[in-house]
Amino acid sequence: MIPEVGVADLSSIKSGxxxxxxxxxxxIKxxxxxxxxxxNIRKASERGENVGLExxxxxxxxxxxxxxVIEVRKQDGVSDPDEAVLRLALENGFYLITSKESFAKLAESLGVRVVKDSRVNLKPLLFTRYFYNDVMSVHLKEGVVPKVKVGRPGSWRLEGIGxxxxxxGDLEKIVEEIFQRVEAGExxxxxxxxxxTIIMLNDYRIVITFPPLSDKLELTITKKVAEPEIEDYDLDQELIRRFSERAEGILIAGAPGMGKTTFAQALAKYYLRENKIIKTIESPRDLHLPPSVTHYSKSKSSxxxxxxxxxxxxxxxxxxxxMRDTEDFKLFTDLRLAGIGMVGVIHATTPIDAIQRFIGxxxxxxxPSIIDTVVFINRGRVETVYTLETCVxxxxxxxxxxxxxxxxxxxxxxTGNVEFEIYVFGERTFVVPIKESSKKVSRVNLMINNILDKYIPDSEARIQSHGGTVTxxxxxxxxxxxxxxxxxxxxRIEKQFRxxxxxxxxxxxA
Known part of the structure; x- marks a missing residue:
């Protein structure tokens, strides 16, 4: 039986x-x-957020x-909407009407009678209508035609919807529904x-940005589309053996959207089958692994x-x-040098770029004591594998x-061939590809080094030669x-050595 008087919280109004x-x-009377x-609703409407007002x-x-009858009741000494509603219900014996599961439980623990929304978990999420066939991600922005990425990591196309x-208003409804589902424990x-806001909701990773950070309200919703096993990558048995027996400092590198995290997930499941204890550091936590794996959030801890x-x-x-900033690299390094096997996922356009992120x-x-194996992922497959060692x-x-x-x-x-050498000459760090004309590269690098020494002798400059370009x-x-x-x-050097x-x-x- 619905009571005669109910006090409505913000979630129950916005959800309808x-x-x-x-x-x-x-x-109800x-x-x-x-x-x-x-x-709260009035101020939101002044900012252009009209769901509550509508x-x-x-x-x-x-x-x-x-x-x-609808009555707007004045309250003094309170500014939080949930606190205000809870006070009204407690002080007057009203029923609380809410769409938030967590708020309903809190109110019930205080003896408040609650009418809660049982519809929340029954209907499909509004944004799921965009996930058809092989859609990987949905991109929604206020005033823009919805777009989706269709395909698989490393091989996708962008399509417009309608x-x-x-x-x-439609975007705000989607956002409000997402928040409700999170509040309901999904x-x-x-x-x-x-x-x-970054949200993990079932199999979806949701990134929401609001003005003034973004020019308009925007949502990016990504769904896991594949869970391959390590065997699906058709790796050489020698590489599988290296993962099992020798590799303890692994970098998985690649450009955004090429399938790095998907490969990391497959490798983690392989180690689980080998009876290894696995933990993860993520932000956001979107590796889909068995319950035995503990996921630690980088954003929720130090x-x-x-x-x-x-x-x-x-x-x-x-x-x-x-891995993004210097704190991430320092943590990776400390744990690896302490003897813990580490697998890092890093953005890089080439495998050598991933290694250079550690230089400096x-x-x-x-x-080489930190990184012994670099796996470069391109278009969803393992393209290059490097190993590192030191010699004099x-x-x-x-x-x-x-x-x-x-x-x-x-x-x-x-192949076992050395493709790059990294060394320090003076105060410069050189990354030299062995495939290049070595004498020419070395001479150019030394000439540049001598020039720089005259002007910035204490600099931490690095010199890298690749494909006719000296960086x-x-x-x-x-x-x-x-x-x-x-x-x-x-x-003059450019002209002389082309x-x-x-x-x-x-x-x-950083």
């Missing part, structure tokens, strides 16, 4: 639940709305048809900020907390999804014996000075 309660024509809730108008129309742009907020937990729990392998963050000589030798292309120094050798796992990475605040002093000298010299900011601590 209180309107449905009135429309059913039960014994009055709906009380807190002035705090009413003001539902209030619909509630008014239905109430007039049914002869139901010809009508989606309006703000998912969780991975990150919740004033202008952005690096120090994760460091302590993982050192004491001693997993066989920790999967670090989406850790000592060059210990990189004369860098390739140099001739004098007294130039011997520690050199990191980067080998192609399948000099240095702190951004020195680039203008170097260009002013060295431009003509660089131009190379292209490029300056770019050095990736420093």
């Amino acid at each position: 639940f209180v309107r449905d309660v009135v429309a059913r024509g039960n014994s 009055k709906i009380v709305i807190s002035e705090v809730v009413y003001n 539902e209030l108008n619909r509630l008014k129309n239905v109430s007039e048809e049914k002869g139901i 010809s009508e742009p989606i309006d703000k 998912g969780f907020f991975e990150i919740k900020r004033e202008s952005s 690096s120090e907390e994760l460091h302590d937990i993982l050192l004491l729990s001693r997993p066989d392998y920790t999967f670090f999804d989406e 963050r850790v000592e060059l000589g210990i990189i 030798k004369v860098p390739h292309g140099l001739t004098e014996a007294d130039l011997s120094r520690p050199v990191v050798l980067i080998k192609n796992f399948m 000099i990475s240095m702190p951004s605040n020195q680039m203008a000075y170097v260009m002013k002093k060295c431009r003509k000298k660089f131009e 190379v292209n010299i490029v300056l770019k900011p050095l990736e420093t601590e």
Whole structure:
């Protein structure tokens, strides 16, 4: 039996639940709305968010048809809508009408009688209508025609849905429904900020951005579309054996959308079958793994907390999804040097770029102790595998014996050939491809090094040669000075050796 007087919270108004309660024509005689809730809806409408206001108008129309009274009640000393509603219900003995499962449980624990929305989990989510066939992700933006990515990681196409742009009201309804489902316990907020929210809801990862962060309301909804096993990648048995017996510092690299996380998921399940203890560090937590795997959120903890937990729990392998800033690399390094097997997922356009992300963050000589295997994923498949080791030798292309120094050798796992050498000369770090004309590359690099020494002797600049291009990475605040002093000298080198010299900011601590 529906009570005679009910106080409606914000969720029940925006979802239309209180309107449905009135429309059913039960014994309810009055709906009380807190002035705090009413003001919240009014301020939202002034920002262009009209879902609440539209539902209030619909509630008014239905109430007039049914002869139901709606009262807006003034409240002093309270500003939170949920607190205001709870006070009204407690102090007056009203029933609480809500669409939020968690709020309903809280109210019931305080002795408040509750009418809660039982429809929430029964109807399909509004955005699921866009997920047809092989849709990987849905991209919704206010005033823009909805778009979807169709296909699989590394091989997809972008399609528009219809010809009508989606309006703000429809988007707000989708957002409100998503929030309701999370409140009902179907998912969780991975990150919740004033202008952005990341949500994990069932099999969906949802990114929502609001103005002023984005120019308009926008949703990106991604669904897992494949769960391949490691066997589906048709890997060489030697590589499988390396994963089982030797690889303990693994980088999985690739461009966005190429299938890095999908491969990491397959590798994690392989290790589980090998009776390994697996834990993950993620933000957001979207690796789909068996319940035995514990997922730690990077956004809900500090690096120090994760460091302590993982050192004491001693997993066989920790999967670090989406390594971005220096704190991530430091945590990966500390755990790996402590003896924990680490698998890191990192954005990179080439496999050598992934290794270079560590240069400048850790000592060059210990990189092979941190990373022993680099797996590069392109279009959903394993394209390149590198292994790393250190030796003391004369860098390739140099001739004098007294130039011997520690050199990191980067080998192609399948051929065994050294494809890159990384070494320090003076204060510069050189990344030299062995396939190039080595004498020419070495001479160009040394000439550039000598020029830089005259102007920025204490710089942490790195010099990399690849495909006729010499890239000099240095702190951004020195680039203008170097260009002013060295431009003509660089131009002479470019003309003499037919190379292209490029300056770019050095990736420093983030």
